[in-house]
Amino acid sequence: MTDRATELREAGRDIISLSVGEPDFATPPHVVQAAKDALDQGLTRYTPVTGMARLKQAAALHFRRDLGIEADPANIVVTAGGKQALFEVLCASVGEGDEVIVPAPWWVSYPQMVRFAGGRVVPLITHARDNFRFDAADLAALITPKTQWLLLNSPGNPTGATYPAEMLQGIGKLLRDHPRVMVLSDDIYAPLNYTGARHATLANVCPDLADQICTISGVSKSHAMTGFRIGVATGPAWLIEAMGRLQSNSSGNPASISQAAAIAAFEGPQEFLAEWREVFRARRDLVVGRINAIPGLSTPVPEGAFYCFIDASPLMERFGGDDTRLALHLLEHGVAVVAASAFGGRNGFRISFAAEETVLEEAMHRIAAALA
Numbered sequence: 001m002t003d004r005a006t007e008l009r010e011a012g013r014d015i016i017s018l019s020v021g022e023p024d025f026a027t028p029p030h031v032v033q034a035a036k037d038a039l040d041q042g043l044t045r046y047t048p049v050t051g052m053a054r055l056k057q058a059a060a061l062h063f064r065r066d067l068g069i070e071a072d073p074a075n076i077v078v079t080a081g082g083k084q085a086l087f088e089v090l091c092a093s094v095g096e097g098d099e100v101i102v103p104a105p106w107w108v109s110y111p112q113m114v115r116f117a118g119g120r121v122v123p124l125i126t127h128a129r130d131n132f133r134f135d136a137a138d139l140a141a142l143i144t145p146k147t148q149w150l151l152l153n154s155p156g157n158p159t160g161a162t163y164p165a166e167m168l169q170g171i172g173k174l175l176r177d178h179p180r181v182m183v184l185s186d187d188i189y190a191p192l193n194y195t196g197a198r199h200a201t202l203a204n205v206c207p208d209l210a211d212q213i214c215t216i217s218g219v220s221k222s223h224a225m226t227g228f229r230i231g232v233a234t235g236p237a238w239l240i241e242a243m244g245r246l247q248s249n250s251s252g253n254p255a256s257i258s259q260a261a262a263i264a265a266f267e268g269p270q271e272f273l274a275e276w277r278e279v280f281r282a283r284r285d286l287v288v289g290r291i292n293a294i295p296g297l298s299t300p301v302p303e304g305a306f307y308c309f310i311d312a313s314p315l316m317e318r319f320g321g322d323d324t325r326l327a328l329h330l331l332e333h334g335v336a337v338v339a340a341s342a343f344g345g346r347n348g349f350r351i352s353f354a355a356e357e358t359v360l361e362e363a364m365h366r367i368a369a370a371l372a
């Protein structure tokens, strides 16, 4: 949809894109400066494959300060974005026919990565009425002797589902009975939690389960650094080592300049994150209010990330039950969104509210007009 929106825009159409998954803020100046300094200082060579020592220390600081996880720098791998970390975890550990439980609606890449690794995707269907969260009982029903991973993304893309500590405790309790089941905790949206509570993550809530958890984080979403391509992962030593071997023989080290920028991101000022969060929260409130006032559309209030997952079931007959047609219809009316079916959902679409309020206002106006 992003590509089609670009095409239409190039053809002179005025299109508002709410389909992309990145903050609209500029990368903080101290981060940009660190990248420039790295170039000026000739930091243009190979680095250690799994990241520079200083960056691993900075990442350990991030895991401790922001996620409450004690990570030994030796057990950290720095990757080209959170995406590479997730891919490496699955490729390094999933065998033919192993089952990976993926809560749906899911981030588009999860099932593709599982399948690429030879695994079988086991969808864990979640519902708007539960704010798209599952609980321990839902999970228990899907665990089999073949279950290898549970993917847990909080705050989540595309629904904004955010798990409080109590729910994670319940999930942790179940996992103690299934020591072979591992959890891939994708915390890439951690700072964007609007509940007012501290971000909760399984490795912090259940530190005794450390050997069963791999936590992924990064700077892409938190620090508006999607183009730099830096992610970080920490988990059991065997897994981190296997990821390192995979990385060594595929991409090699993440870009040296980006690593220098990520050090500045983790070690530098963090106060702006709270300001950005407040901006996002105001945008969320605006969008949720407008969407729920449009006949036929509804969305729960997302507690994190910067997406709304919108149900359009009452309108689907008009689009032959095909939400891609609905998304294309909205695009023709000047707003690019992504159909729910792209995320393993149905009868709706996802919007990103990472855009200025005036832009969001206009987009909501267009959506209302398109569906009137």
Ligand SMILES: Cc1ncc(COP(=O)(O)O)c(C=O)c1O
Residues within 6 Å of the ligand: 021, 080, 081, 082, 083, 084, 107, 153, 156, 157, 186, 188, 218, 219, 220, 221, 226, 229, 230, 231
């Ligand atoms: C849930 C989730 N995990 C991971 C990523 C990957 O982030 P990165 O850009 O750091 O690879 C994204 C990006 O859209 C995402 O939405």
